[in-house]
Amino acid sequence: MKRQAVIWQQNSAEVTEISELLRLQAFDIQATTDVLGVEPLLTLYQPDLLIFPLHANVPDWGRWVETVRRTSPNLQLLATTDHADPERERELQQLGITNLLRRPLTRARMQDAIHALENDRRQARPEKGRPWIPVRFKITLPYLVLTILFAAGFAFLLNQVVLANSAALFQEQLVVAGQQTVNWLAREESRLINNEQRLIFTAGVREGVATRDTDGLRQLLLPLGVGNGEEAIEILTPAGVSILSLRRNPGASIEQFTTSRDDDRMANWFIVRAVIEDAQQNVQRYHADVVTAPWGSYLYVAGPVLADDGSLIGVLLLGKSLGSIAGQVRRETFAPLTIYDLSGQPLVSSLQLADNTTAVGPPLTASESETLLAAAGGQTLIRTLMLDEAGFREIVTTWQVAGGRTVAMAGIAQPQTTLAQTGQQTLRQVLAFALIAVLIAGVVGIFLARRITEPLLEVV
Incomplete structure (x- = not known):
C-alpha cells in the first residue's frame, strides 16, 4: 500500500523535483505552491508526510505547525532548504521538526530523510501505543505465572486437606466428649443408688419410716445428706405421700435444706409407682428418672424401704438437680x-x-x-x-x-x-513455600531469558 505525501514548495520546479524522488520511495503525491492550499489537502488525504520549504514566508511557524498537526494527527514534517540557517533550524527543532532535506536533492538524500522519519516514528510509538516490554521479561513472565498458579493450587489443596483433617479430628473429639458424658451420667446414677442403699440401711431409718417419725428421720438423714453432698432426699409412704422431704435450695450452701412433709405430688411419678409395683411382686429394684417438679428438674433414683418381713413400708428417693449435673459435667470433662x-x-x-x-x-x-x-x-x-x-x-x-x-x-x-481457619503455622508454611517457589522460578526464568537473548543481541 502506497503512502501519501503532500508537497508544498514555492515554485513548480521544486515541486516536480521532489515529486520524482518521492515516487521512487512509493509515495502518492499531492502538491501545492500556496501555503493556503496545504490545509485543505491535509484534510482531504490525511497524508503521512508533508514537505515544506524552510524559508517560506510564514508569520507564525508555531501556530502553523500546530494547525497542520491537528488537521492530520499522524503527519510527519520534513523541511527543505538550500542553505544553512541555524536560527530557523533551532526554531523548528523546538517545534519537534528535526529532519531537513538539503539541496542539491539526490535520491540518497531523500532515502536518508525518509529513513530518519521512519526511525522517529518507531521511537515515538511506545509513547503513543502500548508500552514496550523487554524480551527477557516476556520469557520470564510465564514461569512466574505458572509458579504462582501452582503455589496457589498447592495452598488451596493443602488448606482443604488441613480443614478435612481438622473436621475429622474435631468430630472425633466431639464423639469422645459425648461418650465421656454418657459414662459420667451412668456413674452418677450408680453413685446415687449406692448412697440410697446406705441411707436405707442406716440404723434407725427403717424404724423411723415405719413409725412416720419425721423429726427423727430428719436428725438421721440431714447430716448424711450434707456429708454426701446430696441435694434432695424424699421419704414416701407406700401410698406416695411424703413423710420427709429435704431439699437444698438452688445456690444455697451445702447445709441449707428446706424441710416439708405430707406432699402427695410424687405419688404418680413413674419411679415411685415402679418401686411399689415391684414390692407387690416381691421384687427389690431401684429405678431412675428425670423429673420436672415445681422445685426444679432433677435426676431422681428411687428404692424400696422394706420391713424385716419383706413388706414395703416406704419409698426413699435421692435427687440431684440437672443444673448441678450440667455444671459438674463441664468442670470434670470440659464438655x-x-x-x-x-x-x-x-x-x-x-x-x-x-x-x-x-x-x-x-x-x-x-x-x-x-x-x-x-x-x-x-x-x-x-x-x-x-x-x-x-x-x-x-x-x-x-x-x-x-x-x-x-x-x-x-x-x-x-x-x-x-x-x-487454617492454623497460623500452616499458613506461614504455605506462604514460605509459595515465596521460595516464585524466587526459584524467577531465577530460572532470568537465566533462560539471558541464555536466549544474548545470542540475539550479538546478531542485532
Missing part, C-alpha cells in the same frame, strides 16, 4: 452439657459463650427427637448451632438409665474455632 426432655425442649445447659454468659441452644425438631428415640441405644445426632454469632457443633444422644429406659437427651457442644 458443656445441655439436657433436653423427651420432646426436645432444653431443660438446662452449661454452654458458655466468649463473654462467659450461659447460652441455651434451640430445641430439637420433632423429627430429630423422634429419630433419636426410635433408634436403638447409642444413636447420635450431630447438628450446627449459631449462638450470638458463635458457631458450635453439638452431638446429641439419648440418656438411658439402668434397665435401658430413655429418660432424657443429652447434648454436648464444642465451638467450631478449629474449623474457622
